[in-house]
Amino acid sequence: MPLNAAKFGRKIAALRADFGQDLDVVAGSSGIAAERLGALELGKGEPTGDEVLILADYFRKDFRFLLTDDARDPDEGIDILFRERGDELSSSDRVAIAEFALLCRNEAFLERELGVKRPDRTFAFRPHGKFFKRHGAECAAALRVHLKFSDKQAPRDLFATIRDLGIRVFRRRLENSNVSGLYINHPDAGPCILVNLAEGMARQRFSAAHELGHALLDEKPTTLSMVGEWNSETLVEVRANAFASDLLMPPALLESVPRDQWVDAAQVSSWAERLRVSVPALLAALHAAKFIDAEQRATLRQTTLRPRDPPDPELEGNYTEAQRVRKAVLLDRGLSKRYVDLCFDAHNASVISLGLLAEMLLTTSGGTSEVAALFGRSLASD
Template sequence: MAIDLQKLGSKLAQYRGQLEQSVSEVASSTGIDANRLAAIEAGQAGPTGDEILILADHYRCDFKFFISNEQVAPFQQTETLYRAHSAAFTKEDRRAIQEFLYLCETEDFLLRELGRTTKEFSYSPTGYYFKGNGETAAARLRTVLGYDDRTVPRNVYADFRSVGVHVFRRKLGNSSISGLFIMHPVAGKCALVNCSEDIYRQRFSAAHEMAHAIFDSEQGASVSFERPDASDMLEVRANRFASCFLMPPAFLARLPAPVQWADSDAQRWANELRVSCVALAIALREAKLIDETTYRRISSLRVPHDAKIDPELPESLNATQHRRKAHLLELGLSNFYVDLCFEGFSTGVISIGRLAEALLCSHGELAEIASLYGQTLHGH
């Protein structure tokens, strides 16, 4: 089937528009002449095979999308976000979101090609009991994951991936954005957690986006802010889900009387639950276990940064490894995703060139990343 040049040009122009890039900026980045790019976008010229690959790499998408008249991309979903919250997304954030979607699609491809399966989980809300549905869904998901009321989830990212949600932590410039959810037309449910936030806040944000994946996937896309509108019941439900998933009411009911806690007790329990003191205080108030004075006192506390535990940055790393892995994590490269990419490479699912693209790096950087994650490039 011949490539429809008008459709191809429209796709390229739409990508460029969402990233807020000029033709000259794309030309500078890709090495393709600006006049030629303009002609391709106008449907007046057909790109060469190499130009298709270069542009696909620049826009972080599957090159097949450009040469297929059927394949789709999450334009509608991202357009919804940008139209509703245009001021919230910087140019750099739009680029980060595009790379996040590319990682989701790559992860989905590798999971299917490697025959990985996920647990089944779905929940149908009843009535308009937003908080109640959030609480019930959290309890049911914990059961599916094998948790009892006393168990504190240690790696929520792995938990949510295990039920088919693509979860990536990615640094965004706008610190008021906690995360976002996108229903990708190919990859399905995708959640981005802003890696600029506090470690424990990221856990809560991941659970919050999991709620959107459960309840709100038909909306296509949503963005969650650090201080949401209190009248937005979808956000209220997502927060209640996150709170009950991380801090089950039955767990809280067994705690020693919180009104008698010293500050160190509150900090210790927050750290045990892997949540902020603010999140713990809200959950205790919701459970009617503390008064307003105790709520304000616990909310004002902070778990010391060096006491916090990140499951994807273990203490076994030395300082150099920790710094390097933290940087890669900010780009979205989780241990799970990196291991998946190397497994795809070692089994012949992807080439070494595709491996470098999937890891957002050059060929020269592959050996360093392989060493950092205990992988090998030998024999390929």
Template sequence: MAADIQTIATRLKQIRKTLEYSIEDVCKTIDLPIERLTQIELAQTRPTGDEVLILASLYECDFRSLIDDSVPPPGELTDILFRRYGNTFSAVDRRSIQEFLHICQIESSLEGLLGIKKTPFPAPRVGNFYKGDGQATAKKLRSHLSHKENEVPHDIYADFRSIGVHILRQRLVNSDISGLYIQDPLAGHCVLINYNEDIYRQRFSVCHEVAHSIFDSSERVMLTYETHSSKYNKAELIEIRANSFASNYLMPVHLLQRIGTLDESNIAPWAQKFRVSVSALLKALKDAKLINQGTASKLRTIRVPTSAKIDPEAPENLTDSQRARRLSLLERGLSDYFVNLCFEAHYKELISTGRLIEALRISQSDLPEIAVLFGRTVNHGF
């Protein structure tokens, strides 16, 4: 249903303020007279169709959310997130997070067009045993996804996407942010991981945020910092549960029990097998009472070399230049999964070439290179 002129004006003004754009910033960026945008935001005139499309592109939202009463207003949940966590977010990070949410919405739409089915994970019954609930639910999810008893889950991004979680990794200015979760009314479960983090730390963070999607979706928005407070209030207990889930999904106790004696020569290889940091492995072993504090302190300075760490979305068969290009897309929030969805929808003539370029956030001149990088062709006639 088309929105009235006042609703359009209110939505445009609210999303601009949420993303910390001044009227001058917007008008300079899109080459629109200040007087014109001012009149639009004061509901003195209705924007043209082209103006709506241009503003929607700048504000990283579906144009329908600006003009259709039946579609939730843009930035509704990001505004809640930004207000809840105060001054955590710079203007750049606000816009990155809004972009992340828009990509999740596009991804959800493409999955629908392509008929991609998910295997939703039923919400667990939980009580006040936070660590135990995290551990038990991790075990149930591993079983739900048919992981073998002795299997270490390597491509956890594919795991969690298969149960309906949208996952993007994007570089944020605030390095204290580890990740965030948003329950979006259009896309559903949306998880953003800060690409500033170490690759193996990102694996733990995505498990942590997925735990929030499983246990805490009623909160609608949640933010995780790299470090937590030591207060055992309810919020902290929720974080402890999420950490327990993440640790037990990546490093089940029954697999940790097979490690045996640890020393300086084998701790890094064991961490590499689990694809976690040495510190995460030591904490999991200590929590499982398989090592003591002395052993943990002795080994905690050892590291898995950065060059040896494996990212499932940057295959080892790529050339150095291809790998660098792939990683540059990842840190902008464009996962392999999302890029391939876009190309597949275009190949099946479900979206146009123009829409493909728009979804990938690239220029037309970049399209051939990206297509080759992902082993795709472009139907320029569509």
């Protein structure tokens, strides 16, 4: 079927609008002149093969979506999110979220090509009644049983726990610090969570647990969570918040601690560090459980020292300071160890070329050796 230039142009124009960019910005980054881009958007002439590939790469799309009239956009939920809440997302954050969707698609593709068996998504929870806060608490309790945790046990590496549930999770630095995370039930990659890596690790853990609550309890296919919404009266946010709080700070554990410790600032700081949560999150849980009153909560927020942030599980190991900084930069782009391992496994099994390996790692062919070294992998010859 010949290319329909008008439909191709409308797709490019819609994607540019979704990214919140004008023609000059796209031209400056893609190398295609603004006049040429404008003509293509208006359907005046067909794009060259190189132009199709450049624009597909720029907008993080499969080139076949741009070429085929009736092709389904695999990231339609992300595109809808941009249109509904684009005023809360900078252009750079939209690019980062589009890249997150690309990483999810890549991971799903690599798993299929390598025959990797996904974790069985055997955990399911059906809420009953209209008390949303109780839904979150009951779901956290049921998940703890499913994970074979004791009633006083919280997950240490929460990101690994989420992946063990068959849910993809990536961390990516976003410009808007008010964006805590994102959940999308991707049509190709399945349930996926994005956590804003700009937050401290304690906040990242709570954000991940909050998005996990959305994944397990909500029917909406896409949810963008803002920090301020955690304290809102929106019922699905209340429910996700209750789930996250109870998962990370088991009620049975809080109940077992002598009450006088909960009014001691030093003890509160110590417990926050042990549980790998922030002081405000712990105080909120204690107040909700009626272990402290509103006045005590306010006083403790002022007097409790912030504990050391939990370690980043992706940065633990023997690295020089330069290596740690470089790996942190890669993590900022969303490259998790699991994803990187899949990429190298696929290349070393001759499933993908060196060029595609570099593309999937968001680097150049020359940069793959450095990524391999930082993630403890070897690079087979192509």
